[in-house]
Amino acid sequence: MSAKQNEASAPSRRRFLKFVSAGVGAAAGGPALADTLADVPPREPGADLSGHSERSQYVKIARIPEAGPGMRHVDPDDAINSKTPIDQLVGSITPTDLHYERSHSGVPNLDPAKHRLLMHGMVNKPLVLTVNDLKAMPSTSRVVFIECTGNGWESWKKADPNLTVQNTHGLISTNEWTGVPLRFLIDLVGVDRKATWMLAEGDDAAAVARSIPLTDEILSEAFVAYGQNGEPLRPAHGFPIRLIIPGFEGNLNIKWLRRFKFGDHPWMTRWETARYTQLLADGKARQFQLRMETNSVITSPSGTMKIRPGYNRITGLAWSGYGKISKVEISTDATRMWQSAQLTGLVLPKAQTRFQMDWLWDGKPTKIVSRSVDEKANVQPDRASLVAQMGTNALFHYNAQQTWSIDENGSVSNVLA
Amino acid sequence: MEVSAMFSRSTVAFVIFASAAFSARAYDFGRPAAPEEIKLWDIDVHPDGKGLPPGSGSAVSGKTVFEENCAACHGPGGQNGIKDRLAGGQRTLASDHPIKTVGSYWPYATTLFDYIHRAMPYQAPGSLSDDDTYSVVAYILSLNGILPTDAKLDKETLPKVKMPNRDGLIPEPEFRNITNSR
Numbered sequence: 001m002s003a004k005q006n007e008a009s010a011p012s013r014r015r016f017l018k019f020v021s022a023g024v025g026a027a028a029g030g031p032a033l034a035d036t037l038a039d040v041p042p043r044e045p046g047a048d049l050s051g052h053s054e055r056s057q058y059v060k061i062a063r064i065p066e067a068g069p070g071m072r073h074v075d076p077d078d079a080i081n082s083k084t085p086i087d088q089l090v091g092s093i094t095p096t097d098l099h100y101e102r103s104h105s106g107v108p109n110l111d112p113a114k115h116r117l118l119m120h121g122m123v124n125k126p127l128v129l130t131v132n133d134l135k136a137m138p139s140t141s142r143v144v145f146i147e148c149t150g151n152g153w154e155s156w157k158k159a160d161p162n163l164t165v166q167n168t169h170g171l172i173s174t175n176e177w178t179g180v181p182l183r184f185l186i187d188l189v190g191v192d193r194k195a196t197w198m199l200a201e202g203d204d205a206a207a208v209a210r211s212i213p214l215t216d217e218i219l220s221e222a223f224v225a226y227g228q229n230g231e232p233l234r235p236a237h238g239f240p241i242r243l244i245i246p247g248f249e250g251n252l253n254i255k256w257l258r259r260f261k262f263g264d265h266p267w268m269t270r271w272e273t274a275r276y277t278q279l280l281a282d283g284k285a286r287q288f289q290l291r292m293e294t295n296s297v298i299t300s301p302s303g304t305m306k307i308r309p310g311y312n313r314i315t316g317l318a319w320s321g322y323g324k325i326s327k328v329e330i331s332t333d334a335t336r337m338w339q340s341a342q343l344t345g346l347v348l349p350k351a352q353t354r355f356q357m358d359w360l361w362d363g364k365p366t367k368i369v370s371r372s373v374d375e376k377a378n379v380q381p382d383r384a385s386l387v388a389q390m391g392t393n394a395l396f397h398y399n400a401q402q403t404w405s406i407d408e409n410g411s412v413s414n415v416l417a
Numbered sequence: 418m419e420v421s422a423m424f425s426r427s428t429v430a431f432v433i434f435a436s437a438a439f440s441a442r443a444y445d446f447g448r449p450a451a452p453e454e455i456k457l458w459d460i461d462v463h464p465d466g467k468g469l470p471p472g473s474g475s476a477v478s479g480k481t482v483f484e485e486n487c488a489a490c491h492g493p494g495g496q497n498g499i500k501d502r503l504a505g506g507q508r509t510l511a512s513d514h515p516i517k518t519v520g521s522y523w524p525y526a527t528t529l530f531d532y533i534h535r536a537m538p539y540q541a542p543g544s545l546s547d548d549d550t551y552s553v554v555a556y557i558l559s560l561n562g563i564l565p566t567d568a569k570l571d572k573e574t575l576p577k578v579k580m581p582n583r584d585g586l587i588p589e590p591e592f593r594n595i596t597n598s599r
Contacts, residue, residue, distance in 0.1 A: 268464050
C-alpha cells in the first residue's frame with residue numbers, strides 16, 4: 001500500500017467512525033442471531049483430532065460447474081469448467097479445493113511413479129524425467145493467479161441480472177505453486193539457441209497441447225510445478241506436474257504435463273487456432289493473445305446480494321498479467337467520480353490483489369464499478385472501449401469494468417454498464 | 418543392465434552439482450530418451466506436414482469412419498450434434514452470430530489431423546488408424562466443400578489443402594517474431 005493510498009482512505013475512515021458513533025450505521029451483515037450473550041451456546045468438549053481438517057458444517061461453499069456461457073447447473077458429465085466462489089472468499093489466496101477447474105477430457109488419475117516428462121526436439125540431449133527427478137532439482141515457489149481465457153465470457157453480449165460474481169468472474173484463482181524453473185530444464189537438455197517455441201503437452205485423454213513462445217519473460221518466469229499451496233498438486237489441477245506461466249492464459253499452463261518439444265515455429269494446435277482466438281467484428285481473429293489483461297471486480301457487494309443503507313465495505317480483487325496492481329479506483333455513482341481503494345494484504349506481480357473501500361450508501365439507486373491500473377500503466381477498460389476494440393464475438397479475454405446496479409431496496413444485480 | 422552404471426554416474430554428478438549450484442548437466446537428472454521411445458509420443462503435426470505419418474485415406478471411406486465414430490456427438494454430416502459443429506458456417510464470421518466450424522474457421526488442415534489423432538474419438542482417443550484418420554479428415558473437408566467427395570489424402574497432399582480461413586487469424590505483434598537473450 002502506497003502512502004498516497006493511505007492518505008486517500010484516511011478521511012473516509014474518519015468519516016465512517018463519526019458516522020458509526022452517531023449510531024446511524026446499519027450492520028451490513030444483518031442483526032446478530034444471539035440477542036444476549038446468554039443465548040450463545042455453552043462451551044463443550046469438541047470432536048476428536050483427525051488426519052486433515054474439514055470445513056465447518058456451517059460453511060456452505062463450493063464451485064459451480066457449467067457447460068458454457070449461460071449453461072449452468074448442468075449434469076457434471078456436460079460441464080467443461082467449474083467456477084470459484086469469489087463472492088465468499090476473503091484475502092487473496094484461493095483455497096486449494098476451490099481453485100477454479102477447466103479440463104478438456106476429464107481429470108486423469110495419474111500414478112506419479114509411472115508418470116514421465118519427455119523433453120526433445122531442438123535439444124542436444126533429449127531426456128526422460130521422473131517426478132522424483134523434478135523434486136530433486138533446485139526449486140522456486142511463487143504466488144500467482146491462473147485465469148481461464150474464458151473468464152467473463154458471460155458478459156460480451158448481455159448482462160443476466162441473476163448472475164453472481166462467481167458466475168461472471170469465477171474462472172480465476174491465486175495459489176502458491178512450487179516447482180522447477182523452466183530455464184533450469186532448458187539448460188539441462190541443452191536447447192538449441194535457434195529454438196524459439198516450445199510445445200507443451202498434457203497426459204490427459206485429449207493430450208492438450210499449446211505452443212509457448214520462448215520470450216525472455218517466459219524463460220525467466222515459467223516453471224514446472226509439483227506443489228500447490230504447500231502440498232502435491234490436486235488431480236484437478238494437474239497432478240503430478242503442470243506448467244505454470246505467470247500472467248498468461250490458463251490454457252497455456254498445461255496440466256498433467258508429459259512432454260516439451262522445442263522448435264522454431266508454433267504448431268498451430270486446435271487450441272491456439274480453432275479455440276482460444278478472439279473473433280473481431282470484421283471476421284478476423286486475434287491469435288496468440290496470450291497475456292491475461294488488467295482486470296478487477298467488486299466481489300462485495302455483488303450480484304444477487306442485498307445491502308442496507310449506511311456503512312458498507314466495498315471489497316474485491318484486482319489482477320494483471322503484466323505485473324503488480326498499482327491502483328484500484330471505485331465509483332459509487334455510476335462512474336461520475338472515482339476514489340482510490342485501499343490495497344490490503346500482499347501486492348504481488350501477476351497475483352490477485354485484494355482491495356477495499358468504506359462506503360456510506362444513502363439508500364438511493366446507484367451503480368458501483370471498479371477499475372484497476374497495473375505497474376505498466378495499463379488501465380482496465382470500460383465496457384464501451386473494450387467492445388469498440390474487440391466487438392462482441394471474441395468470447396475470450398473479456399476484461400471490461402464490471403458494473404453492479406443497486407436498486408432502492410438494496411438489491412444488487414449485474415448490468416452491462 | 419545400464420541402470421546401475423547410470424546410477425553411479427548420476428551419484429558422482431550429484432556431488433559435483435551440490436558444490437556448484439545451477440551447473441547441473443544433462444544426465445545428472447533423468448535418463449537419455451531413446452529414439453524409438455520418442456517416436457511413441459512424438460505425435461504432433463506441423464502446418465508444413467512434418468509429423469504426418471505414412472498411409473492414406475479417402476473421403477468415401479471417411480464417411481463410414483465418421484458415422485461409426487463421430488456422428489453420435491457431432492451429428493450426421495458434422496451438424497446438429499451435441500458437440501462442436503464441424504461443417505458449414507462459411508461467410509458468417511463477421512455477423513452477429515458467427516458459426517465457427519472446420520470449414521469456416523480452422524486455418525490449417527494439418528491441425529485437423531493432429532487433433533483427431535491426439536484427442537478423438539472422445540471416449541477412445543488415438544484409436545483410429547492413420548489411414549482412418551486421413552479418411553475422416555478428407556470426409557470432414559469434403560463436407561465443407563473444401564475437397565471433392567471422392568478426395569484422397571496423404572502426408573504429401575494434406576499440407577497443401579488451402580483452408581478458407583487460412584488468412585483469418587492475426588498473430589499478436591508481441592509474438593510474431595520470437596527472440597530472446599539466450
